[in-house]
Amino acid sequence: MVAEYGEARDIIGVIRGCIKHVTTGHSHHVLKLAYILGLRVSTNHRRLGVGMKLVKHLEEWCKQKGADYAYIATDCANQPCINLFTQKFSYTKFRSPTVLVQPVHAHYKPIGSGIAIVRIPPHVTAKVYRHLFANAEFFPTDIDAILSNKLNLGTFMAVPKKLLPKWNPETGILPQSFAILSVWNTKEVFKLQVKGVSKLTYACCMGSRLLDSWLPWLRLPSFPDVFSQFGVYFLYGLSMRGTNGSRLMKSLCTFVHNMAKDDVGCGAVVAEVSQQDPVRVAIPHWKRLSWNEDLWCIKKLADLQEGECERSEMSDWIKSPPSSAGIFVDPRDI
Ligand SMILES: CC(C)(COP(=O)(O)OP(=O)(O)OC[C@H]1O[C@@H](n2cnc3c(N)ncnc32)[C@H](O)[C@@H]1OP(=O)(O)O)[C@@H](O)C(=O)NCCC(=O)NCCS
Structure with a gap:
């Protein structure tokens, strides 16, 4: 209206x-x-x-x-x-x-050893999410429409590699230890831009970015170019189980960071979770960019x-x- x-x-x-x-x-x-x-x-x-x-x-x-x-x-x-x-x-x-924001650097981040990342098809994801979020608040009954939307870039699960031979993702049966999330491309809907920073701040940010692009092996935690229009990837459906859950979730977020790095104009990976949710501590983020x-x-x-x-x-x-x-x-x- x-x-x-x-x-x-x-x-x-x-x-x-x-x-x-x-x-x-x-x-x-x-x-x-x-x-x-x-x-x-x-x-x-x-x-x-x-x-x-x-x-x-x-x-x-x-x-x-x-x-x-x-x-x-x-x-x-x-x-x-x-x-x-x-x-x-x-x-x-x-x-x-809480909204957690992770900037996208110019270098790839390493995914933990012994961890496999598997893409889960939408029909299996819907079944898994209905099970995992049955007692959560605000879970939409039309989850299938979200998962089949063109903005949805996919659902990924991190599992210990040693569990792979005994587990078939097509069944929807969950392994003992896993982390799961889906990625939404808000870049196609809206873009953001930071304006009004001092020349010094601008020079520091852009300088660190250049250095990170030239020498990616240094793994400098550089700031993306947020002074031109940029988009974000939004993570949803985050859940983890098992003793390795936290490590698996970190690796999964790293995997999405690397996906975002390959997508020109994607400046940040963002997630929003409840304050009590255990996944909160496992999601990499910059405190200064996030809000409680x-x-x-x-x-x-x-x-x-x-x-x-x-x-x-x-x-x-x-x-x-x-x-x-x-x-x-x-x-x-x-
Ligand atoms: C929030 C916003 C939509 C309010 O629109 P508005 O047309 O100015 O609001 P109204 O004139 O109808 O005000 C209604 C009441 O809102 C509250 N309010 C509005 N502006 C306020 C202000 N600057 N400070 C404190 N209270 C305010 C008051 O209770 C006000 O009643 P009052 O005038 O009798 O005190 C407007 O400030 C805006 O567009 N802000 C930027 C975008 C935004 O923040 N959107 C909201 C996202 S939830």
Whole structure:
């Protein structure tokens, strides 16, 4: 939806919404959830109620479509957005996953010895994810649509090489020790660019990059060229099991880094996981580029009658503690 202004019908605000069925992390319960994203009002028209009008209209559309809940994600420091949703529309601060960012260097990174990386076909991945994320929050029932999307670059599993002869990835039966993730190419949807840095910062970053390109064997942790437009690979469906899980996840992330290095214009590999998720410590990232709290706020839209509300599991989701199985971050929401 857009907000138009004046006879010229200038577009001064925009908002997007989508609806899907997701798990709530409790007893395989599924509900209809609206995701509100992309809210932006032009700087000259802020604080005039345009943002509120856009949210109000989008919420009405979501209700008409039968959504039970709506949620938004924002940076925990974005006070205008938090005030708008929590104070004016009664959203509740719900979850705060962590965003981990790994820059793509000019050299390849070595993958741990004794580890094999195997590509998993989409139909097997769907089965594996339904099993692994059965008790997670926000797992979409249309996972097959995500996995068959052209932005999905594939699902990969890291396993100890010694397990390979006894394991057939086509069966969907999981080995004792493994790490799994899927890669989403956001580069084809949007690009980012860093502006306004000092000449010194620019020179240091570009200098380290040149050196890294000329002498890759030095393995300098160089900064990518983020001053021209660049894209990112988004990792989702991250999960690991077994005693070697953490090492396998690190190797898998290294594998994706090397994939991104081969893709011109890919500047970073990004993952978003819940703070309690054990994979969090296994994902390589730069602290200065990452942020601890991406704030997710939620609201119940469905008008349930008294009594009906008490009986419904839906009424409990906002108050329920985070599921120990973590959250599934849908790459389409990025
Ligand atoms: C957030 C944003 C969409 C608000 O749009 P807006 O049209 O200015 O918002 P409204 O005029 O409808 O304001 C509604 C309420 O939001 C809150 N709010 C808006 N701007 C605020 C600010 N700068 N500081 C604190 N609260 C603010 C207030 O509660 C405000 O009510 P009030 O004016 O009665 O105090 C706008 O600032 C924007 O485009 N920001 C950049 C993009 C962005 O951060 N998008 C949000 C992603 S979730």
